[in-house]
Amino acid sequence: MANMAQAVRMALHFAEEHLGVTDIFGEDVGMPLGGVFTCTQGLKTTWNSPLDERGIIGAAMGIAMAGGKPIAEIQFCDYIYNTIDLLKLAGNTHWSSNGQWNLPMVVMTPVGSGIRGSIYHSHSIDATVTHLAGWKIVIPSTPRDAYGLLLSACKETNPVMFLIPKALMRIRGDELIPGEPGDDKALSKLIDAPLGDRTKWSAQWPELQDASIPLGQAKVVREGSQLTVVSYGRTLPMCAAAAQKLSSEGIDAEVIDLRTLWPYDWDAIKTSVEKTGRVLFVNEDTEVTNFGEHLVRRVVEELFFKLLAPPKLLAGKFLPGIGLADPLESASVPQPADIEQAIRTLAATQP
Amino acid sequence: MARDAKKLSPAAKAAKPSAPSAFKPMVTHSDALPLDAAVLRSMHDSMVKSRVLEERLIAMYKTGHGYFWIGGPGEEAFNVPLGMLIKKGQGPAFDYCHFHYRQSATLLAMGEDPVGALRQMKNTSSDPYSGGRNFAGHFSKREWNIAPVSSPIEVQYAMAPGTALVQKRHGGDGISIVTGGDAGTAEGDFASCLVWSSRPGEELPVLIIVTNNRWGISTSYDQVQGVERISDRGVAFGMKTKTIDGNDPISAYLELKEAFEYVRTERKPYLVEARVSRLYGHSSASGANFATNEADCIAQFEARLEKHGVLAKGEAQALRDRYTTEFAELARAVKEEPFPEGSTVWDHVFHGEPGRDPFPR
Numbered sequence: 001m002a003n004m005a006q007a008v009r010m011a012l013h014f015a016e017e018h019l020g021v022t023d024i025f026g027e028d029v030g031m032p033l034g035g036v037f038t039c040t041q042g043l044k045t046t047w048n049s050p051l052d053e054r055g056i057i058g059a060a061m062g063i064a065m066a067g068g069k070p071i072a073e074i075q076f077c078d079y080i081y082n083t084i085d086l087l088k089l090a091g092n093t094h095w096s097s098n099g100q101w102n103l104p105m106v107v108m109t110p111v112g113s114g115i116r117g118s119i120y121h122s123h124s125i126d127a128t129v130t131h132l133a134g135w136k137i138v139i140p141s142t143p144r145d146a147y148g149l150l151l152s153a154c155k156e157t158n159p160v161m162f163l164i165p166k167a168l169m170r171i172r173g174d175e176l177i178p179g180e181p182g183d184d185k186a187l188s189k190l191i192d193a194p195l196g197d198r199t200k201w202s203a204q205w206p207e208l209q210d211a212s213i214p215l216g217q218a219k220v221v222r223e224g225s226q227l228t229v230v231s232y233g234r235t236l237p238m239c240a241a242a243a244q245k246l247s248s249e250g251i252d253a254e255v256i257d258l259r260t261l262w263p264y265d266w267d268a269i270k271t272s273v274e275k276t277g278r279v280l281f282v283n284e285d286t287e288v289t290n291f292g293e294h295l296v297r298r299v300v301e302e303l304f305f306k307l308l309a310p311p312k313l314l315a316g317k318f319l320p321g322i323g324l325a326d327p328l329e330s331a332s333v334p335q336p337a338d339i340e341q342a343i344r345t346l347a348a349t350q351p
Numbered sequence: 352m353a354r355d356a357k358k359l360s361p362a363a364k365a366a367k368p369s370a371p372s373a374f375k376p377m378v379t380h381s382d383a384l385p386l387d388a389a390v391l392r393s394m395h396d397s398m399v400k401s402r403v404l405e406e407r408l409i410a411m412y413k414t415g416h417g418y419f420w421i422g423g424p425g426e427e428a429f430n431v432p433l434g435m436l437i438k439k440g441q442g443p444a445f446d447y448c449h450f451h452y453r454q455s456a457t458l459l460a461m462g463e464d465p466v467g468a469l470r471q472m473k474n475t476s477s478d479p480y481s482g483g484r485n486f487a488g489h490f491s492k493r494e495w496n497i498a499p500v501s502s503p504i505e506v507q508y509a510m511a512p513g514t515a516l517v518q519k520r521h522g523g524d525g526i527s528i529v530t531g532g533d534a535g536t537a538e539g540d541f542a543s544c545l546v547w548s549s550r551p552g553e554e555l556p557v558l559i560i561v562t563n564n565r566w567g568i569s570t571s572y573d574q575v576q577g578v579e580r581i582s583d584r585g586v587a588f589g590m591k592t593k594t595i596d597g598n599d600p601i602s603a604y605l606e607l608k609e610a611f612e613y614v615r616t617e618r619k620p621y622l623v624e625a626r627v628s629r630l631y632g633h634s635s636a637s638g639a640n641f642a643t644n645e646a647d648c649i650a651q652f653e654a655r656l657e658k659h660g661v662l663a664k665g666e667a668q669a670l671r672d673r674y675t676t677e678f679a680e681l682a683r684a685v686k687e688e689p690f691p692e693g694s695t696v697w698d699h700v701f702h703g704e705p706g707r708d709p710f711p712r
């Protein structure tokens with residue numbers, strides 16, 4: 001069963017073979033390293049860029065303008081901030097040219113905490129990038145979803161931001177990517193670059209398939225009747241585990257993986273909240289002007305009379321950074337115990 | 352004026368740039384006219400046409416028929432030759448143009464219909480560049496590879512290597528041309544362009560142009576730039592560079608022609624710094640009034656053409672009068688054209704999808 005880094009790699013391979021991807025590039029993206037998280041090992045269109053995030057985004061825009069299909073990587077999302085006006089420009093190019101130009105480009109970047117990454121390898125940017133109109137924003141929580149969503153991102157004719165929760169990079173899912181061998185060691189032997197000299201190595205790709213997952217569709221990870229938990233990225237598996245654990249306490253929580261933040265699947269949220277009357281949004285970006293706040297607002301405005309309890313948001317603390325020491329990180333972003341407590345409290349809230 | 356990196360002595364390379372002072376007048380030409388009379392007359396026609404167009408745009412702004420003006424009057428002697436040399440068309444076989452907002456003369460020299468600029472000034476729905484969404488001078492024309500001009504300074508320099516990379520891979524002689532001002536070279540995107548265009552073994556066909564008018568709004572070049580020639584910044588990257596007189600259209604044409612030929616055939620970058628005038632200030636924000644203390648390239652060129660008999664006495668004035676009348680009539684017609692409907696704000700948020708408000712109101 002592939003982990004998320006392998007899933008991304010296989011999707012990129014399929015995309016450069018079948019979906020017209022011309023350039024997969026960024027800092028240390030090319031061989032011999034193949035990306036600091038190994039997501040780009042063994043691919044044929046990878047190359048190493050200068051250490052220049054603005055140059056990376058600008059080059060992606062130019063390549064897209066000239067008919068190429070770029071996948072640009074920003075090594076950690078913490079380093080994407082100096083490109084913000086270029087991201088804005090990429091998002092508004094189609095609109096400001098009144099429909100003349102469009103930019104089919106994907107920017108992928110690892111996000112979030114969970115690897116003890118300290119102040120500049122732990123950021124989340126979902127709150128920031130969901131402010132960028134004209135972009136589609138994707139964040140998978142399983143390898144299978146990463147594979148399918150990345151294929152859809154590569155088929156897009158608009159800019160797509162593909163956020164990869166770095167804490168989930170080595171997590172294996174429970175669903176096979178169509179074409180991958182079921183045995184972990186067999187897959188690793190095929191597509192993981194060896195340690196040491198890699199000059200003579202080339203990946204042996206399995207027969208992969210176009211198993212894309214449409215953007216904009218959430219997934220009900222666990223069905224439940226009492227309350228709804230909506231999450232994505234790193235906190236999604238925590239929410240699913242919490243729901244499973246609390247079922248023994250008689251709490252029946254439905255868990256939704258949003259998967260795409262823009263355009264997001266409002267129908268999935270609405271259907272669930274109309275059923276349960278209670279909703280908790282969970283993510284790890286800082287809580288002030290958080291994307292979950294938008295979802296809370298929409299629930300209040302459109303579903304107020306269906307609610308049995310105030311909608312809740314559990315998100316990262318509004319802090320300048322995430323500290324390195326374990327107690328600091330744990331105190332900064334939602335932990336399993338926080339999620340369990342939030343679910344218990346919400347389940348117990350009566351009108 | 353040529354500054355070939357390979358010919359610089361080590362001492363010259365190590366030399367500290369001298370502190371900038373007011374630019375010395377650049378006389379780079381003899382009085383002779385080394386171009387065919389028909390070419391010179393066409394060049395002059397486009398320069399006058401562009402100047403009159405910009406003055407009409409300013410008049411529209413000053414009479415309430417536009418919210419903001421920005422453009423390139425004073426740069427015609429450089430921008431017209433630039434347009435004459437561009438290989439226009441769509442796709443990587445043709446030149447990509449990453450322009451800034453002072454490029455109307457280039458567009459006209461390429462054969463663009465001037466009515467589009469008037470429509471953009473009036474922000475009508477018929478504005479062919481942005482449908483009433485963007486400022487004057489913010490051109491965009493995909494069928495000629497003209498990337499959308501945007502207001503952030505220097506972002507176009509980060510994009511040009513991307514189109515050039517596709518062009519180099521594509522083959523042929525299409526190149527990417529990027530323009531911007533001297534003040535913007537302080538932005539990191541200018542350095543990005545130099546770095547990305549000159550990666551060893553991966554050099555890109557980018558014609559990197561800086562029009563140096565010695566101003567960034569109200570901040571003078573001398574206050575903020577420690578380098579005497581902006582073109583010298585390219586020397587460090589081993590690229591061909593040149594500082595040229597952008598007020599002389601003949602010299603500009605010949606210098607640009609050489610630069611174009613180099614980039615087209617060698618598939619490597621070339622940095623051109625053109626010294627130009629800024630005749631109506633930065634934009635309408637600074638009044639858009641004629642600057643009497645700057646050289647007027649059109650007046651200088653006309654005197655030269657008349658002296659050599661390329662233009663007859665009074666011919667230039669007649670041309671100016673003709674365009675003035677023509678553009679006044681066009682502007683009157685444009686003023687009657689409708690603005691875009693408010694409901695169209697959702698159009699073109701995403702390519703390939705119908706525009707729609709995602710929220711119930």
